[in-house]
Amino acid sequence: MTVLMLARDGDKVAERVAAELRGRGTSVAQVNPSDFPSRLSMGAQLNSSSSWTGRIRDRDGLDVQLASISSVWQRGITPFVMDERMSSPERAFAYGEARRGFGGVLTALGDCLWVNDPMAAARAEYKPLQLAEAAKVGLAVPETLITSDARLAYEWATRLRRPIVYKPLDGVVHADEGQVRLLYTAPLTERESLLDPAFGRTAQMFQERVPKSFEARVTVIGAEVFAVRIDAASTAAQEDWRSDYDALSYSVIHLPFDLRAKLLMLLARLGLVYGAFDLIHDVSGRWVFLEVNQRGEFGWIADTTGLAIYSAMADLLEKGA
Structure with missing residues (x-):
């Protein structure tokens, strides 16, 4: 059986785990999904057995049977790179087809462990869900408000009467017109800033400062x-x-x-x-x-x-x- 690692080139953590597995005699295939379809190819067929069969190959000699994959480790987001000879709308369409084709076949593999299951992973990206589920199992969570209503935010902060922080809902790294911005948890020092007219342009999350x-x-x-x-x-x-x-x-x-x-x-x-x-x-x-x-x-x-x-x-x- 084979462990499939979906990781960017040069991922030292994936390489370290792959080396340990190979040392144990376990077959490992480490591929970068960004190479699909330019350097990496997949052919998959479905018949009455209800299981996808086929292979993943690359130009360097990788040849993995889908049926042999026992585990998949999705290390991170590795976007597909589409052929620049296509128009922008064509590239957008092709990207979606690659995601649903390459990613869809892997997701459909039977009797295969995912780290983590793609559907569960996508659901777990929502911080409001995490906080609610954490509270359900008895974990303490910070007092939290998510809103696009400036007045509601101001009133909440006033009633709380404790220091509060702003936290981005979608992680730290964000693209900003060709540049990368890092948005960390930040204290809110002026309550009146919540009344800024720009507040309502999107959802925002605030928590008590523990x-x-x-x-x-x-x-x-x-x-x-x-x-x-x-x-x-x-x-x-x-x-x-x-x-x-x-x-x-x-x-x-x-x-x-x-x-x-x-x-x-x-x-x-x-x-x-x-x-x-x-x-x-x-x-x-x-x-x-x-x-x-x-x-x-x-x-x-x-x-x-x-x-x-x-x-x-x-x-x-x-x-x-």
């Missing part, structure tokens, strides 16, 4: 839980540790049993087998759930702490469906 003792990144792979305390030494990192990695220090910790159980329960409710959780341990000793990233990185945590996260991912992929 007073932190420290933060934690908890990597969950199957039933394995790896918890790391993150201490921040700069003002920027104390607000959002992703904004200043050089100011961070890490230490391995053990979570309370009930918290660990709730994280596993939440992952199951979301239909995921892998997740990178961000938590706050507040000044009162309470654990607060912030979010779970179903494609969250773990390489730097594993490299810094020595935790066996690479091996745990290899175990999960090797086990398959």
Whole structure:
């Protein structure tokens, strides 16, 4: 059987896990979906057996039978690159066909473990869903407001009577007219700024600013839980540790049993087998759930702490469906 890794070229984390799997004698095929269809091809057929058969090939000699794939690891978003000889509308159409054809066949493979299942992964990208499901399993979550109504936001902040922060709903990295902008969690220092006439142009999320003792990144792979305390030494990192990695220090910790159980329960409710959780341990000793990233990185945590996260991912992929 074969583990299929969908990863960009030069993905060191994927390469590290692939090397461990190959060392165990497990077949691994690492492909970059961006190479489809220029360097990577797929042919798939469906008959009365209800299972897709065929092969994935590339120009470098890769030849993988679809029926042999036991696990798929979707490492990140790797957009298809369409032929520039097509017009813009043609490229848009071709891109959609590639996504639904190449991606659709892989999604339809039977008896195959996905890390993570594409449908569950897409659903789990919605932070409002994460927060609601976290609350259902008994995790503490910050007081949260999502709105496009400036007056409602102002009134909510006034009633809360505690510091609040703005958090983007769609991650940190955003394209802005050919440039990349990084939007981190940011404190709202002036309540009156919520009344800006531009407020209503889109949905916005605000949360109470939880007073932190420290933060934690908890990597969950199957039933394995790896918890790391993150201490921040700069003002920027104390607000959002992703904004200043050089100011961070890490230490391995053990979570309370009930918290660990709730994280596993939440992952199951979301239909995921892998997740990178961000938590706050507040000044009162309470654990607060912030979010779970179903494609969250773990390489730097594993490299810094020595935790066996690479091996745990290899175990999960090797086990398959």
